[in-house]
Each structure stands twice: as structure tokens, then as C-alpha cells.
Amino acid sequence: MKRADTLVRRSSYLNVVEAHPEWLGDPFIDEAEYLRDVNETAWRWEYLGEVTGTGGNVFTNIRDERLSLGRIRNFERTRNGVDWGWFPDPWRFVRCAWEPGARRLLIFEEHSANRKTPHETGQMVVDFLTYADEPGEDTYFHNELVWCDDTPDGKQQMAVYRRDFGIRIRPARKARMRKLSY
Incomplete structure (x- = not known):
């Protein structure tokens, strides 16, 4: 629970992309957008800083299978x-x-x-x-x-x-x- 006098400021790379994409560079932006397309939850966590789960899992896209x-x-x-x-x-x-x-x-x-x-x-x-x-x-x-x-x-x-x-x-x-x- 936050105290009443706590200031929270939210920002992400999206705040920079429109005005100054050169600050981040195309490889960074391409990787972020790729992750957004293939795994939005991971993108929200990595690039937006959102809490997206319990925090106990490092990866959520794991499959357990036998390899020959x-x-x-x-x-x-x-x-x-x-x-x-x-x-x-x-x-x-x-x-x-x-x-x-x-x-x-x-x-x-x-x-x-x-x-x-x-x-x-x-x-x-x-x-x-x-x-x-x-x-x-x-x-x-x-x-x-x-x-x-x-x-x-x-x-x-x-x-x-x-x-x-x-x-x-x-x-x-x-x-x-x-x-x-x-």
C-alpha cells in the first residue's frame, strides 16, 4: 500500500520513440516490436515495466518434452x-x-x-x-x-x-x- 505522499511516475521507451527514435536506434525498437507481436505479456513486463504475474516465473513459454x-x-x-x-x-x-x-x-x-x-x-x-x-x-x-x-x-x-x-x-x-x- 502506497503512502499518500508517494509520487509515482510511469514512463517507457514509448515516451521516447515518437519524438526521438534515434536515441534508441532501430535494432532496439525492432526487438521491442517483435516481442510485442510474439509475446505481449513479456513485452509489457520487459519494455513497459508492468507487473505481469506472480514474479516467480522467469519464462512463461516453456514446454516440457522429450527429445530423441x-x-x-x-x-x-x-x-x-x-x-x-x-x-x-x-x-x-x-x-x-x-x-x-x-x-x-x-x-x-x-x-x-x-x-x-x-x-x-x-x-x-x-x-x-x-x-x-x-x-x-x-x-x-x-x-x-x-x-x-x-x-x-x-x-x-x-x-x-x-x-x-x-x-x-x-x-x-x-x-x-x-x-x-x-
């Missing part, structure tokens, strides 16, 4: 990522694929842990990247690039992963690196 191994093997754009967490935030490892034509992110593998050291999670990453290419074949370590959050804890973790496990790991900076941080 054949489909996973044929992904062209895959990424592996680690988000360092200790407690209460979990450590996460994900394997994803991006389908740009459909603007679809497919997370086909996800693992989580709490209160694990970099050495313990490094072994977990090695285990997750050790698999057979085809059913019935021998498993082996796939030396795939893994992206990790670029925090002090993440940097410590990356050093252990490289030194002790030979994992190819790089920082995924959070700012202006959309392709790397998806």
Missing part, C-alpha cells in the same frame, strides 16, 4: 554452461541448443548440486561430457567448450577445471554477450 537422441545428435549450435553456486543458490551445468530460425532454446541436459567444491563439480562436468556418440559404442570424454559465469567464484572454479581436469572453459560475461550467455 537422434535430434540431440543433429543439433548444429550447442553450448555447455556452468553457473557457479554454493548455497542456497545451486551450482548448475546445462547443455543447450539454439535454433535461430525458430528463436528457440532447447535445454536438453541439466544437472544441479549444492555445497560442492570446484574439484567435485569439475569431476561432475567430466562425467557429463563423457558419453557414447551412438548406442553401443564406447564412451569417451568430449572435449567441448564450457562457458562459466565470470565471477570471483567462477574464476576460481575455471582455474581448477583447466588445471586438474583439462576442461576447455571460458568466462561467459553477463553484459553485452547474448550469444555467449544464452
Whole structure:
């Protein structure tokens, strides 16, 4: 409940677009309008600042479905990522694929842990990247690039992963690196 003397001022990019579209630029405006067309609720939240739900969901357009191994093997754009967490935030490892034509992110593998050291999670990453290419074949370590959050804890973790496990790991900076941080 707001106090009687509280001043609320509402504004959005729409207040600027008509008078000074050059301030934002065409890519920004195009992206905003695209989101407005495909997901108005997300557009209202991201670009207008409206409260559009309980706040508990990051995404509302998630579908839970089984992906065949054949489909996973044929992904062209895959990424592996680690988000360092200790407690209460979990450590996460994900394997994803991006389908740009459909603007679809497919997370086909996800693992989580709490209160694990970099050495313990490094072994977990090695285990997750050790698999057979085809059913019935021998498993082996796939030396795939893994992206990790670029925090002090993440940097410590990356050093252990490289030194002790030979994992190819790089920082995924959070700012202006959309392709790397998806």
C-alpha cells in the first residue's frame, strides 16, 4: 500500500520513440516490436515495466518434452554452461541448443548440486561430457567448450577445471554477450 505522499511516475521507451527514435536506434525498437507481436505479456513486463504475474516465473513459454537422441545428435549450435553456486543458490551445468530460425532454446541436459567444491563439480562436468556418440559404442570424454559465469567464484572454479581436469572453459560475461550467455 502506497503512502499518500508517494509520487509515482510511469514512463517507457514509448515516451521516447515518437519524438526521438534515434536515441534508441532501430535494432532496439525492432526487438521491442517483435516481442510485442510474439509475446505481449513479456513485452509489457520487459519494455513497459508492468507487473505481469506472480514474479516467480522467469519464462512463461516453456514446454516440457522429450527429445530423441537422434535430434540431440543433429543439433548444429550447442553450448555447455556452468553457473557457479554454493548455497542456497545451486551450482548448475546445462547443455543447450539454439535454433535461430525458430528463436528457440532447447535445454536438453541439466544437472544441479549444492555445497560442492570446484574439484567435485569439475569431476561432475567430466562425467557429463563423457558419453557414447551412438548406442553401443564406447564412451569417451568430449572435449567441448564450457562457458562459466565470470565471477570471483567462477574464476576460481575455471582455474581448477583447466588445471586438474583439462576442461576447455571460458568466462561467459553477463553484459553485452547474448550469444555467449544464452
